[in-house]
Amino acid sequence: MSNQTDAANQGTNLSATRQRSPLVGEDFPDEAYAVIATILKQQQNFDLASYKSVNMKRRLAAYLRSCGCTDPLHYSAELADRAEEQKQLIAAMGIHVSHFFRNPSTFLALKSRILPEVLRMSRRQNSKLRIWSVGCALGEEPYSVALLLKDMVQKGDQFAIVGTDLSPDALKRAKNGCYPVDRLKEVPPAMLEKYFSAQAQLYQINEEIRQLVQFFRHDIISEEIIYRADVILCRNLLIYFSRDKQQQVLKLLAGALSPGGYLVLGRAETLAPDCRNLFFCVDPAERIYRRTVDL
Ligand SMILES: C[S@@+](CC[C@H](N)C(=O)[O-])C[C@H]1O[C@@H](n2cnc3c(N)ncnc32)[C@H](O)[C@@H]1O
The missing domain is CATH 3.40.50.150 (Vaccinia Virus protein VP39)
Structure with missing residues (x-):
């Protein structure tokens, strides 16, 4: 995913947020999730609140892991000024699993x-x-x-x-x-x-x-x-x-x-x-x- 590399290289210095254990969905803090949801709704008209949070937190955690970021609070605090990153995040949360004649x-x-x-x-x-x-x-x-x-x-x-x-x-x-x-x-x-x-x-x-x-x-x-x-x-x-x-x-x-x-x-x-x-x-x-x- 090119967005992974882009996000990893972007100016907010995500590497500064590198931390200890790999982030998983269950650990994704509600506070960071709420901040991200507000930003995506206001700036991208993407309604994170419509989706089950358990799935979306898992996807958010996977995305942040792929960027080497384990501090969702830091990430959410910096997201407001980063329109391109917001788009990449939305793209990363969309899972297009399918195949011809599925079922x-x-x-x-x-x-x-x-x-x-x-x-x-x-x-x-x-x-x-x-x-x-x-x-x-x-x-x-x-x-x-x-x-x-x-x-x-x-x-x-x-x-x-x-x-x-x-x-x-x-x-x-x-x-x-x-x-x-x-x-x-x-x-x-x-x-x-x-x-x-x-x-x-x-x-x-x-x-x-x-x-x-x-x-x-x-x-x-x-x-x-x-x-x-x-x-x-x-x-x-x-x-x-x-x-x-x-x-x-x-x-x-x-x-x-x-x-x-x-x-x-x-x-x-x-x-x-x-x-x-x-x-x-x-x-x-x-x-x-x-x-x-x-x-
Ligand atoms: C798991 S795929 C299912 C594909 C196909 N229907 C199937 O069953 O194989 C779900 C698709 O829904 C899309 N999707 C997610 N939220 C949506 C929304 N609010 N409106 C329209 N499509 C959406 C995703 O981008 C993704 O491509």
């Missing part, structure tokens, strides 16, 4: 039941099928859906796939569509052969598939709906949010879904209790829900 059984359910159903609906209504991948990381999820749909659509079908993420860097990489082999381990060999080309140590997804997905920066806790969709995938993102924010996001997603539209969560995620009137479960194992018709 293959979920994609099997999409392929065999959900996508055929929504395609039928859009044909009946003569409308465009719209799919939104929220927190799309480097694009693996929306491209996986594009690879499935590519083989399912018939002449005259119209569809649009949108991927959004908070991280500009992740979106840049998503648009470029180059992946190391470990992110492609669930891609069937014939699909790999047909739709990817090897580029040094990476595989790039072909232009034909790249053109099927549009990427935008969007903060899902901004309370704005930027897209209306028939299927929303919001997987492995809610788990990082506090309970209040999970509810807020689920309400927003219900508002963004067409009546009867589908919501797909991550395998470790569930509906917050306050949102159970907004959706009903159609596949408990795969965490697939349907928006109730009347909100």
Whole structure:
């Protein structure tokens, strides 16, 4: 990570903060965390308070360790005047873990039941099928859906796939569509052969598939709906949010879904209790829900 080196070399003399034992998330002082949260909110409009502090403290500690800094109080005290460092810190806290066809059984359910159903609906209504991948990381999820749909659509079908993420860097990489082999381990060999080309140590997804997905920066806790969709995938993102924010996001997603539209969560995620009137479960194992018709 270039940000590690940059941060380590920057003018605040982080080396002056070198201390004894390696810093871990559990030791991250609340006081320093609160100062960092205030600075990031005021100066970068990044709402650290929306995320579970236990996860974010772990990431902050890892970042400071990578900079050789073990004094979070000192670090937080100097952060206010360092706009570039604030951006690097936010980038370092974003974890873009993903891979193509992550949880293959979920994609099997999409392929065999959900996508055929929504395609039928859009044909009946003569409308465009719209799919939104929220927190799309480097694009693996929306491209996986594009690879499935590519083989399912018939002449005259119209569809649009949108991927959004908070991280500009992740979106840049998503648009470029180059992946190391470990992110492609669930891609069937014939699909790999047909739709990817090897580029040094990476595989790039072909232009034909790249053109099927549009990427935008969007903060899902901004309370704005930027897209209306028939299927929303919001997987492995809610788990990082506090309970209040999970509810807020689920309400927003219900508002963004067409009546009867589908919501797909991550395998470790569930509906917050306050949102159970907004959706009903159609596949408990795969965490697939349907928006109730009347909100
Ligand atoms: C663990 S990845 C999940 C990727 C993919 N959905 C999957 O399940 O494989 C979570 C992604 O959510 C993004 N993210 C974090 N906070 C976000 C927010 N407030 N709005 C939109 N995306 C966010 C991160 O940048 C990261 O790329």
